[in-house]
Amino acid sequence: MHLNVYTHHGRGKTRIPSQAVARGVIPFAVLLCIALLLTGCAGTDQQTQQLNGQLKISGSTALQPLVQVAAKTFMDLHPKTHIIVSGGGSKTGLLNVFQKKSDIGDSDIYADPAIYPDPNMTDHIICVTPFVMIVHPDINITSLTKEQILDIFSTGKITNWDQIKAGLNQPIHPIIRPSTSGTRDTFRKYILGGGDEKGTLLKVDDTQQVVNTVASTPGAIGYIALSALKPTVKAIAIDGASPTATTISNGKYNYWSYEHMYTLGDNLPLMNEFLNFMTSTTVQQEAHQLHYITIDEMNLNQADVIPGSHPQQEALAFSSFHESEVNRREAYA
Structure with missing residues (x-):
């Protein structure tokens, strides 16, 4: 045989x-x-x-749509995993991960080390969110200057749309996001120059609620992530510029932010795999479709990592000293 x-x-x-x-x-x-x-x-x-277990992710409502899509795809690929994605605002996400209530905290803003002093707070930059001003669809204007936006939201000098366009006699109703919102922080810092806001304050940081409130309130104006734009509202340019990778890169459009996913540096296989998945070709293509700006489009440098970060995180972890708010504006001004 x-x-x-x-x-x-x-x-x-x-x-x-x-x-x-x-x-x-x-x-x-x-x-x-x-x-x-x-x-x-x-x-x-x-x-x-063995890729199994549960992840809790909370925070930025601007990044939430992308994370939800990515989580669903990831769970389809790994049926033994369960990923819970919720909003609440950037500051909620940062606080949740700092207090270990969430595994990952999504944020439009950098984590201030004075507020979150844990040296293991690790920043993973996923993409860029362009923000956009929106108005009720009956408001027939296409662009506002930063000064006009400041006078609408902060100084109170402009209270009727006819002060901007003759014959458009309609009281202006600014819609204000709650203090937990990173979108609001970015708006105040880069559009209002640090000024306070006056208007109708929403109680919950929910981007869809902003869209719905502006759509249903005559004369209303608000601000949202471009990814959340719906036909029920009208987008308004700022100083004649619309949010694109080009206008952001050349400094003509200043209302945008990096999207961060913060962790406490835990070297968990599921967490590391999902963070890697967020910057994969699959998710970055989805980000582009949802009107985020991808890492490649912004030419982000992934060489600088936080000292002491785990080897599995080196492709994603950025030093807040390198990618600071100041450097961000200098690099793209």
Whole structure:
């Protein structure tokens, strides 16, 4: 009887001599080889199957749509995982991860080390969110200057749309996001020059609520992430510029922010895999479709990492000293 026996490993296979099988004598070295190969194969399968557990992600409502899509796709690929995504605003996300109520905190703003002093707070930059001013669809204007926006939201000098366009007699109703909102912080810092806001204050940081309130309130004006723009409201340019990768990169459009996913540096396989997935081609293409600006489009440099970060996070973790708010404006001004 002539018999060939093979064990598979990767793309190749190892042949065991048929004579040894026929005699019922297989050399110890061959047995050892088989054991090692089978262990290696089992280890690979187990590694794939063992990606399980739960992640809690909260924070930025601007980044939430992308994270929800990514989480669904990721769970489809890894059925033993469960990812819970909620909003609440950037400051809520930062606080939740700092207090270990969430595994990942999404944020439109950098974590201030004076507020979140834990040295393990690690910043993972995912993409860029352009923000956009929106008005009720009946407001027939296409652009506002920063000074006009300041006079509407802060100084109170402009209270009726006819002060901007003759014949458009309609009281202006600014819609204000709550203090937990990173979108609001970015708006106040880069559009209002740090000024306070006056208007209708929403109680919950919910981007869809901003859209709905502006759409249903005659004369209303607000601000949202471009990814949340709906036909029920009208987008308004700022100083004649619309939010694009080009206008942001050349400094003509200043209302935008990096989107961050903060962790406490935990070296967990599920967390690391999901963070890697967020910057994968699959998710970055989805980000582009949802009107975020991808890492490649902004030419972000991933060489600088936070000292002491885990090796698995080096592709994603950025030093807040390198990508500071000041450097952000200097780099793209």
